[in-house]
Amino acid sequence: MIDKLFRPRSVAVIGASREPGKVGHDVVKNLLASGFPGKIFPVNPKAKEILGLPCWPDIASVPEAVDLAVVAIPARLVPQIIEACGEKKVPVAVILSAGFREAGAEGARLEAQVLKIARKYGLRILGPNCLGVMDTATPLNATFAAQPPLKGEVGFFSQSGALCLAVLEWSRAKGVGLSRFVSLGNKSDISEIDCLRALADDPQTKVILGYLEGVTDGQAFLKMAREVTRKKPVIILKGGTTAAGAKAASSHTGSLAGSEQAYQAAFKQTGIVRAEELEEFLNLALAFALQPPPSGPNVVVVTNSGGPGILTADASERQGLHLPSLERDTVERLRQILPPYASFYNPVDVLGDADAERYEKVLSLLLKEKDINALIVILSTTATIDPQEAARRLAALAPQAKGTSLVTCFLGSETSATASGILLKAQIPNFEYPEKAVSCLAKMWHYRTWLMTPEEEPVSLKIDRRRAAAVIAAAKQEKRRQLYEHEVKEILGAYGFTFPRSLMARTSDEALLSAKAIGYPVVMKIISPSIIHKTDVGGVWTNITSEEELLEAFFTLTSRARKIAPSSSILGVLIQEMVSDGRETILGFSRDPQFGPLIMFGLGGIYVEVLKDVSFRLAPFGRGQAQEMIREIRGYPLLKGVRGQPEADLEALSQAIIALAQLTIDFPELTEGDINPLMVRPRGRGALAVDARLTLGG
Amino acid sequence: MIDKLFRPRSVAVIGASREPGKVGHDVVKNLLASGFPGKIFPVNPKAKEILGLPCWPDIASVPEAVDLAVVAIPARLVPQIIEACGEKKVPVAVILSAGFREAGAEGARLEAQVLKIARKYGLRILGPNCLGVMDTATPLNATFAAQPPLKGEVGFFSQSGALCLAVLEWSRAKGVGLSRFVSLGNKSDISEIDCLRALADDPQTKVILGYLEGVTDGQAFLKMAREVTRKKPVIILKGGTTAAGAKAASSHTGSLAGSEQAYQAAFKQTGIVRAEELEEFLNLALAFALQPPPSGPNVVVVTNSGGPGILTADASERQGLHLPSLERDTVERLRQILPPYASFYNPVDVLGDADAERYEKVLSLLLKEKDINALIVILSTTATIDPQEAARRLAALAPQAKGTSLVTCFLGSETSATASGILLKAQIPNFEYPEKAVSCLAKMWHYRTWLMTPEEEPVSLKIDRRRAAAVIAAAKQEKRRQLYEHEVKEILGAYGFTFPRSLMARTSDEALLSAKAIGYPVVMKIISPSIIHKTDVGGVWTNITSEEELLEAFFTLTSRARKIAPSSSILGVLIQEMVSDGRETILGFSRDPQFGPLIMFGLGGIYVEVLKDVSFRLAPFGRGQAQEMIREIRGYPLLKGVRGQPEADLEALSQAIIALAQLTIDFPELTEGDINPLMVRPRGRGALAVDARLTLGG
Missing domain, CATH: 3.40.50.261 (Succinyl-CoA synthetase domains)
Known part of the structure; x- marks a missing residue:
């Protein structure tokens, strides 16, 4: 409820001053000059009258309710004034004074004190260290800006x-x-x-x-x-x-x-x-x-000069707009208006000898075309054209531009300045350089696509929140920050993730039996809470195809582990199904200090590490954003399938991304983690979390 | 020799006119107004005098030598006039007239005709369809521009x-x-x-x-x-x-x-x-x-407002400039000048209550610092500062900026406009927006790095040009566009490329013997002039480790080949050494219609195809550019070695790039080709061209 900030019925200026140039004077002057319709109460114990208004010694003595207090007194005096405003039941105060947080530790303490007092009274504060507030409809100008x-x-x-x-x-x-x-x-x-x-x-x-x-x-x-x-x-x-x-x-x-x-x-x-x-x-x-944002990317450029037309075309393509060829009958009608040397394509070049009338004819014709979403009019000042006249004719045409966005670029600063005013009155934005007109249109079109995207529906995920909560609670009780592999699996499993089949083996015999049960080829991984980054220490062995290889791997892995971790911490070797038809991806998350859970997606290995080919979104989000995350990476074609490879299971992948996002929302104590790799198999076959880490907050 | 275009002793205006607004009139007017010190000869059979100058019926009758002819007559009459200029021994003509190539096929013929006549006389032509030429030192204004x-x-x-x-x-x-x-x-x-x-x-x-x-x-x-x-x-x-x-x-x-x-x-x-x-x-x-381009990337920003200072810092970092922290004693000296709340880091915030004098003090101090390559001064108009006064004080300081580039951004269009003139006189460029000042400085610094790069020395390559020429000549005689694999090898071999050991096998017995001689593992490739893209048709089998596998591969490859190519064209199967310690790269070239041989480099496979991670240079070039090509790709760290991989032989790689560039220069008839893959082995072990294609022009 800061409505009173913009539409107060009365304003008190605390620290109002008789001396021009002082903040406390200029605010009163601006309030008066703005035509503010409510009451203005200057407050200053040393003055009787300021700019013709009676002055009050303090806010308490103001005889009516005050909707907005503007404070322009030295910082150290602000706490007591805010206290007084609170007592007076003022709903909003604007503190113009500087000398708070921006001025060091002492100021920061003062600011905290002010805020504490304000909170006590439910008083809202704008600032401190600000210029003030304006509302031109009220009208209200409670700033000390020199210009209205x-x-x-x-x-x-x-x-x-x-x-x-x-x-x-x-x-x-x-x-x-x-x-x-x-x-x-x-x-x-x-x-x-x-x-x-x-x-x-x-x-x-x-x-x-x-x-x-x-x-x-x-x-x-x-x-x-x-x-x-x-x-x-x-x-x-x-x-x-x-x-x-x-x-x-x-x-x-x-x-x-x-x-x-x-x-x-x-x-x-x-x-x-x-x-x-x-x-x-x-x-x-x-x-x-x-202008309204264009309802499509189709832009037609009209110009009386080749070079700027080309620059406009270049910028349009670079910014994702489209320059369609004109319809055949449009070209025919243009031929009747334009000299034979003109260009009837797009950009339409009306030639250097064009006058305002020629522009008018061409534009009145093009504005009627349904498939043109935006028109960019480029005008260079030549001997044959009067830019102001051209601006006037364009302005007169503007109401006909029903669904078409219309922007102009009258080249050259002087020309542009004189034409801009005329065009502005007809709601046509004019730019000094063609590329600026294009980039605005492109961003407007992009905004339009946002409006056309349906709002994200909540995704229904099959989640066993309680199961995950139990695991996390247990780890918290043990004051562990790193979760064990089986815990991570339990949590992710509760969020719908699936894993390659795997069995734990403590001895080589167990390993042989496990591999037989799972079926070759298998992957073997050392399991120890002391070894987090297994790959980096050679703790993972992939594509094991025979009993011989398996035994070699078992002994190598365990002896390596013993060198870097206490024997007691080595829990065994995990024998895991080898996923050979999956594409390696990474999901990860961290917590941004301002926005919270930031979810990352990328293709695994060097794509993330070397090429930094990753996309980010802030949780929570729905299917649309998850799909965008997938499409956004440069390596996306690799998931769609190149060189005869089948498309990866993008549906399973986006489900996994959404589930991870949900997990980060449900458990804020999970500070970071990743699923690396998440092997995404061909369409319909799902995705398998091969390895994962989760960290609890300290 | 177009010196006469800028510094003629005399100018004839053919098609000079008495009528203001006509091109032939305005050129004479501009010539006179510019104060051109030489003679001006208006040529017009229908006039006696133009703007006070005696007029001549044709160029032949002009009584003196004419250094520059300016032609402003209808296009169809231009050929005969150029003929006359040729006869008169005019060295340069400026053809202002339109109606040539830009106006269609008829105009293009006319332009070709004019050029042919000019060439006959050694007469140089500027235009047609142009605005003319100026030289403000001569002074000469031979244009019809409205403004001087x-x-x-x-x-x-x-x-x-x-x-x-x-x-x-x-x-x-x-x-x-x-x-x-x-x-x-x-x-x-x-x-x-x-x-x-x-x-x-x-x-x-x-x-x-x-x-x-x-x-x-x-x-x-x-x-x-x-x-x-x-x-x-x-x-x-x-x-x-x-x-x-x-x-x-x-x-x-x-x-x-x-x-x-x-x-x-x-x-x-x-x-x-x-x-x-x-x-x-x-x-x-x-x-x-x-301003001089900065001699280093170190920029210090001085501002009286936080927001614009931050935007400047952001832009600087994005553009590759560096904002160093100030030296401790510089900070100490600043403390003596600035209020305690000021920021002494970089940007230096002189605070919103700064006046022109405070700016002057700070800048005069910073201009003396040796390690600051550029200063960006940001000024927002506040109540306490007079922007013009600040501009004057800055202008006075400018001569002290010996090695330091100095640019300013006085925010706001009006403020900026008034200050710009004062700053300009002191050679200080002022910009309306901070990001513009930064991007100019960044490009100036980039230009400076170019100046500091030594000019490329020619690289001495051991090349047997004659050997390559002989192969190409033979293929040309057979009117073949695609060179056979052995020919490609012969040519590339002559340019210093090396290849994996390989032997051709027509039968499975020969294949077994060849593999034995080379040593397992091997690669097998079907060889047929009808099959260019072997991989796409399954014509390549890699990592063959045993005789069994080899036989399987031999029969599979040959039977596949028979299905898609005439039996007579199948020359056999190539048994090739398998390069397992190389990193896959691609070198390629094509011919740009304007610049000629365009050399491409990238990492092989999906890096080129999906990620388009490639770099380009135009041949010829030296070692420096080849090295830049290698460093420019995003995947460069993969060549430098990540995750314990050794560095690839970058020296061999850049040699290969230079050699390929040289080949494209030596044999313009080679229209395109690639070496795909070029396996680059660890440092000191060279690079092997595993497969390559070369195409001859039609």
Whole structure:
């Protein structure tokens, strides 16, 4: 319930000042200038009146209820003020003051103190160390930003004050207005999750734009983002994605940046549109605010110049858009409009001597084509064309673009600037460079595919949770971190995993009998709690085809084991069915500090170790994400079957991935583990967990 | 010798016109306005005087020698005019007129005719269908561009007129001047190679900027580019790199775009700085024109805002730059300048309340540090800073930046625009977004590493060229396209390749004897000219360890072969030494239509087929490029040795790559081929060509 942050009936400014340039002055000035319809109560014991408003000595003496308190006083005084706000039953406070967590250990203590007081009263806090909040519909401007906002449909939140200022300036320069604007500052309480909810519920907001360094509660973020992106596009720029950036982020607002793999997975799984750079962040905001995402990948480029047309075509193909050839009768109709030297393919080249009218004719024709999902109009300034006139004619055509997304690139900064305003009024985003128009369209199309993907249904897994819980409880009681092989099997078995047939042998005679029972060829593995990575110490022997080989293997394995582990710890040799028709894969998981269980999938051996050909998702997820994980790796064709090999049992594989994800959710005490290898057999024959490890948290 | 194109003593404008807006008028106007110091002769039979200059009825009647003829008359009249220019001994003509190759078959014939006439007289042609030429040092403006150029140090050539206009506008908007400017148009004669030479030789030109769709002569381009990049940076934007783009390019100026792989290799091998997008193209021009490339990857970021600092750090790491921690005594000195809450690491955060003076102090300190190769200054507009004042102080510091590259990012379009001019005068490139500053620096550093790489020495290979030539000549005489296995061996043997021991067997008895002689295990392969891809038809049997297995293999292989090939064509079964300690690699080559022999390297089997993990270079090249090819593949660690495997014989492998490259140069009639697999044995033990194919041109 942070509705009062955006639509308060009254605002108190604590630390209001008569002195222009001071934060406490500028906030009052901005509140007044924004036309805020509610009451404004400046609070300052030393002043009688500020900017024509009567001033109050303290919040307690304010004669009415206060919905929003804006705090602009030195950090050390903030705790007592928050206490007073609590007493006054203020529901939300914005703390603009700096000098908290970002300023070292002393500040961090102060911040914790403030938060504790606020929690006591159920008071929500924005900040500290922030720029404030705006809502252009209320209207409310409770910031000390020098520039007023432009009213519009982009909802924005940011962990960085500089990004707040950059977006404000961009908004004014481009003429793309904002609906709500939240500077999160140190994010002690109100977080990106609150913002996502507030912006999703706000009818004024069409697009959500956010700059994040870290998330407060990964699982809650996933859940919220998944919901919100179904309603509105959410564009996120994530700072701190590299080691260097993460280091900088942690010294900035003290936030943990988390692992890039986890964020990548989070954005994929929730349909968030990720901006790679600041420029793209702003371009995406422009494009999403003005145009509908294309309903298909088919793009037609119209240009009066070859080179930029080619660059547009290149960018489109690189970004996964498609440039279809035009229908024969479309080409025929174009021939009647265009000179014979024009190109009637795609890009459509209307030639360097085109005027605004020629553009108009061609576009009015192409806008009627059903199979064109998007049009990119490229215009170079030539002697024969008046860019402003062309912009006007395009703007007039815009209402005809029913299902077609329309973007333009008027080349050259001056040309672009003059045309942009005209185009903007007709909801056409104009870009200075063709590749930018393309990359926005491509991401819009990608977002559209997300909207078209049905929401994931919960998968019903046959799970014996109690059986797994019992094993884990026993190991916990023994204070073991590493589970024994038979325990791991018990747990995974309870989650539907199957294993190669295997028998334990303590003597060579037992080994011979076991192998006979299982049937050659077999695999032999040394079993000892002291030996975790069996392969690395030569503790595994594969493809044993005869009794002779088996005996040799038995003696070699046991003598090797005795060299590196205490004899008492060697439990014996496992004789295992050899799976020869399976493809080697690895499933694994770890726990991301921000998002929790991160599930990894890859092909086994060098594919994971050398080629790093792996995919990640955050648990929990359903069948769709599991299938995507499988398809995402470069080696996917190896599972589909190459050179006459049969397709692997992808259904069993995705079931296994989902089951592992479920296990990590059910037992948070399992901190990491892997199934390596999981041998995936041909379709219909399932997958076998040949070896696995599970680790309990300390 | 196209010096006269840039520095003519006299210019004739054929088709000069009195009518403003006509090409023939605007060229004369631009020539006059540019202050061209030589004589200008307008030629027009219907006029007496144009823009105050006496007009001549035809070129023959011009009373003096003409160094440069600018032709602005309808296409169909151009041949006779070029004939007249030839008679007049004009050395260079610029044909502005359109209606040639770009306009279809008729135009293409006309263009060929014009070229034929020009060749007869040794007359060089720029265009047709171009914008003209400029040289700001002469000064000369022989274009019909509406805007005059700004004088400077960027030399530019382009296959696209629209890109010419875009660069002109950018140059004026950013204040970065041009030295020479060449619009190549249809590129019938004067090409990118002439431009590279002319710009390399031009003392005014510091940076070379080119937009290309295709190259005229790939091998000549490679040679020229390799030379020029040692003197000056060459930045190329290549249009038509995708199927969609290439299709558009071929319908644009009818130029073949060639394969992206070949271009990628060409740019890598010649040290060309490749721009991926138009915006980057212009940004790189700005950065290279103003700053020296950093002499190392160590970057320090100075910022007054956390978020943009983090984004800069992220971009730096992603782009291969390094953000070192500052030396302890540097941190100590910074502590004396900065408030205690500042960050003294990297990025250095001077805090949001910084003023211009604080920036100045910090930077003047950091500029003295020896180990910092580049400084990126990020500035967000806050209440406490005057961006213009900061720009002025930075500009004043610039001369102190002796070995350090200095770039800035003043955030926000308005702020950036006002500061840019001040910074530009001090040779500091300013960017609107931090990631742009980083990517320019990263490419500059990459160019610097190219300059530091010694030029490749020719490799001396022991080659018996005559032996190979004899085999090829024999096959040619028989009009065969596919060479027999023994011929392939003979040729590759002459180029230093070695092969597993092998013997041909026609009967099972011969097979048994051969295997005995070679020693088990062996490999068996069916030999028939009708069976090229042996593996695909089950014509190869590996790891034969006994006489029994050998007999089974012999009968199976021969009976399989009889089913798919005429009995008469089955020459027998090859018994071959089994190479078990080698790592499987593939070498291959094809011929790119523009660049010629394209050599491919990869790990064998699925690495090439499924993972497409391959590298390419254009022959000829030396040891350095061969080594880079090997290191470039993702699977490289497999050759270096993982999990206790020994390192493969990388020296033998690079020798093999170079030898294959040499073979493709020596025998252009070899159109494609591969050595698959080339088994690379452990270090010191060489590489064995197990199987190979060579194809002769039709």
